[in-house]
Amino acid sequence: MKKMLVIALMSWLSSGLFAQGQKNPATLQKNDLKPAFELKNAVDSANYANAVSFAANLKKQLGDDVRPELLMAALRSAMSGEATMMTPDAATAYANTYGINRNKAEGRKYLEMNKKRPGVTTTPSGLQYEILKKGAGTVFPVATSRVEVHYHGTLLDGTIFDSSVQRGQTATFGLNQVIKGWTEGVQYMKEGDKFKFTIPSELAYGERGAPGGKIKAGATLIFEVELIKIAQQ
Numbered sequence: 348m349k350k351m352l353v354i355a356l357m358s359w360l361s362s363g364l365f366a367q368g369q370k371n372p373a374t375l376q377k378n379d380l381k382p383a384f385e386l387k388n389a390v391d392s393a394n395y396a397n398a399v400s401f402a403a404n405l406k407k408q409l410g411d412d413v414r415p416e417l418l419m420a421a422l423r424s425a426m427s428g429e430a431t432m433m434t435p436d437a438a439t440a441y442a443n444t445y446g447i448n449r450n451k452a453e454g455r456k457y458l459e460m461n462k463k464r465p466g467v468t469t470t471p472s473g474l475q476y477e478i479l480k481k482g483a484g485t486v487f488p489v490a491t492s493r494v495e496v497h498y499h500g501t502l503l504d505g506t507i508f509d510s511s512v513q514r515g516q517t518a519t520f521g522l523n524q525v526i527k528g529w530t531e532g533v534q535y536m537k538e539g540d541k542f543k544f545t546i547p548s549e550l551a552y553g554e555r556g557a558p559g560g561k562i563k564a565g566a567t568l569i570f571e572v573e574l575i576k577i578a579q580q
Contacts, residue, residue, distance in 0.1 A: 408446060447554050447565040454548055454567030457503050461545050474528050475545040479571065482539015486577060488522060490530055493579040495519045499571045508561040508568075517575055526551050533574060541573040 386392045406413060424431045433441065462469045469475050488494055495517050500509040511518045522530045528546030536542055546568045548554070556564040 443564070446563065450563055450565030450567075451548055453503060454565070457567055458545060458547060467545075470531065472527075472531060472550060473547045474531055474550055476532055476535060477543040478540065479543055480539075480541035480573075482537055482541075482574070484536075484538030484540065484574070484577075486580070487537060488534055488574075488577045489580065490522050490534065492577055493519060493521050494533060494574060495576040495578050496533070497573040497575060501569045502562070503567055503569065506561075508557075519578055528568070529570070529572075532570075533572065536572070536574040538574055538576055541571065544568075544570045544572060546570065 384391075386395055421431060423429075431438075458469075458473070458475060461467055461475055464477075467475055467477050496519075497511050497517050498509075499507070499512045501507050507513070522533055526546070528544060528550035531550070532542065532544045532546070548565045548567055551566065551568045552562050552564070554564045556562055556566070562568065
């Protein structure tokens with residue numbers, strides 16, 4: 348499967364837009380988008396489908412940092428058995444580190460802009476919160492409290508990764524059983540309050556990310572949290 352994917356990627360890179368002299372997508376005509384080959388059978392279609400999926404993921408990971416010429420050079424060397432500038436293990440390690448550092452940098456940039464917004468408070472730990480609604484409660488929970496909440500979690504680009512609101516069911520848990528940003532942030536709330544938290548990666552899932560792949564390593568997270576009830580103080 349990996350070999351098929353690599354071949355498909357090489358086909359994608361050597362055809363389509365890259366084979367057309369890096370034309371500006373805004374100036375492309377219909378004839379410019381005509382593929383240089385046909386999908387004649389299921390194997391052809393599988394190759395093409397894998398390449399499109401791979402390219403979309405790569406674009407999502409690297410954005411404008413994608414360098415097609417380097418991809419082609421590395422693929423040709425690896426597929427032909429020539430020596431590469433990185434071993435597979437070293438390449439994997441570097442790619443992971445690059446992704447983490449990129450996510451952290453995006454988070455720092457967002458946090459720096461967000462803290463300038465009216466109503467946003469930044470705590471000594473780096474957690475940022477904004478009061479969306481004040482409730483009638485009079486007691487703050489502590490780090491060992493059990494709380495009932497409604498929450499909505501997104502990535503910086505707005506992608507929803509978890510939401511009790513969407514499920515239509517509140518969640519109850521101990522504040523010492525969740526990420527650091529939650530443990531700290533909810534202690535600023537009283538029953539009925541609704542806050543927006545912007546949580547830097549070191550107070551979220553750090554460099555390991557979250558199971559399931561929805562939250563990447565180094566990601567800054569945004570939560571809207573409503574404290575329904577302090578179930579146990």
